[in-house]
Amino acid sequence: MLSFLRDSLLSFCFSYTKNILYGVESLFFCLISFLAYLLDTVKEYIETNEYLQNLYSAVNRFREILKSKDESRLENWLSEVKRYNIRELNTFVRSVERDIEAVKNAIRTEFSNGIIEGVINKIKVIKRIMYGRCSFELLRLKAIMS
Structure with missing residues (x-):
């Protein structure tokens, strides 16, 4: 994966600096375009990978539960995430279930330590x-x- 990123960055930088004056501005534009390319590549990869789609949607729904302060949605989220059978999420779900009252209190109240x-x-x-x-x-x- 790192060799792919290195080769992609080099090809982008070469294509940008071939026709533009060398300097900080060309390097800056090269890096910006490379980051845009990486963002598009990652979005495309997420859209085609069901595993990552499930992970992405589970994380976003958990964030929505925290923002909405609606603890009743937590139980449904936990049971739905278990069905994805993603090892890292299952570990997180077990730790949430182990301390469910503290998690509900964190969702419900505005206070934090x-x-x-x-x-x-x-x-x-x-x-x-x-x-x-x-x-x-x-x-x-x-x-x-x-």
Whole structure:
């Protein structure tokens, strides 16, 4: 797959730079056209592959359930996704079913502990950086200041 991408990029760049002045602008246009080509290729591949269509639609429906805050659609989504028999989705479904009440609460409510988790992560990073170098007082001050 990587050789395909490399060869495609080289052919695109060669065709663009053959008749255009060399420089940053030609490279920029080459990359933009290559990304457009890749997007078209991926869309075409998704449209012809039933496995990817099922995966794509399952992910989009789950996103719609989260956005609509309608927890009643979750059970139908879980049973429908099980029928696709996609290994990665089945793993996700098992983890959702294991903690179904927490998932329903996350769909139903506006509250999240994401901000607190971010603060805890920042403190842990500071602690790892300062390990063995400073006193607890300096660690505390650094955590408060950041």
